[in-house]
Amino acid sequence: MKILAIGALALTSLLATTALPSAATAQTAGPVNQGPAIPGVCVYFNQRLLAQSTVGASVQARMEQLATEVQGELAPYGTSITNEYQRIQAGGPTVTDADRQALQTRVQEAQLLEQTRENELRYTLSEQRRLISAAVEPLLVTVYQERGCGILIDRESVFILNPAMDVTDAVIERLNTALPSLSFNRLPVPVQQPAQ
Template sequence: MKTLTIGAFALATLAASAASAQQAPANPGPVIPGVCSFSGEGIMAGSLAGRAVQARMVQLYQEVQGELQPYVTSLESEAQQLQQSAATLSEADRNTRIQALQTRDRELQQLQQTRANELRYTQAVQAEAINTAAQPIVIAVYQERGCGVLLNDGAVGYINPAMDITATVVQRLDAQLPTLSFNRMPVPAQAQAQN
């Protein structure tokens, strides 16, 4: 039997929340007027809403695993019983039971895929809600700091921390959007057709 296929999702969620630990240079260089940077990952990982989404996604993943585990256990048990009794069954009975087991396995795989898609979609919707709330804040801080260029820190090796507006954006986002409450969301039919 195939194991749960959405385990990678939880790992990706947790990995996305961990900021890459780069060792910064001892002398970050001068502050360049008009040049600022921000970190989208830093906003997601550092904001209250982003951390709430990460925590809730872990809970939803665990709920899905709890939902699917009885199916997995049942199929594994049936497969083991079939293997043990295969020698005593007629070929027709054996083939019938194998086909039934394969059908249930396909149904389980489909359910696993559906739940994995729901989790990905739910996370994307919540990330978009945070991004939508953060965007005007980024623009406001950009203007307040007199930035002429705003770099995404993912595109820059190193930048003077004094030029990074992420902490200010996170602070204001926390005041505006302290948390998000949500449940697993079904993927709309239109979104399913695009996959």
């Protein structure tokens, strides 16, 4: 019986996009000759900013705390349901259909609560990322102009590059000053209004 699976798997999936790039995607043994830095071509790696900036680290740490709180909230439901299920299994002929229906209702309620909390965690993380993006955008524009960029390419689209073209460190440094951290709690997901 799958009950309350918001544990480590959900936390991992929520925070996976803020983790450092894996060894498979990171440049480990780049070319000896990196080629020239192409004037006007700049590269930015948002995932590295989220992983290495102080605000990114604070969001990740807080999301881990919130996920732990949710696990603590949901754990008693799982224990109670498991105990009730075992009681029904051992009860034999004394167990009524009402007992089985009550257990089924409790399982459905627990699953609904679990889904609600998971959605709240996802929404909370997306809102924090939105705030970080809002803070990064003007910093990125400033660095773009200072470096004389004619084009800014997403690092995920580039396999190998001359590090002199990467503006990520400059943006992280400025973000650490402008927005060192965020304080937040789990947010309820807004109710979607029906389309008219």
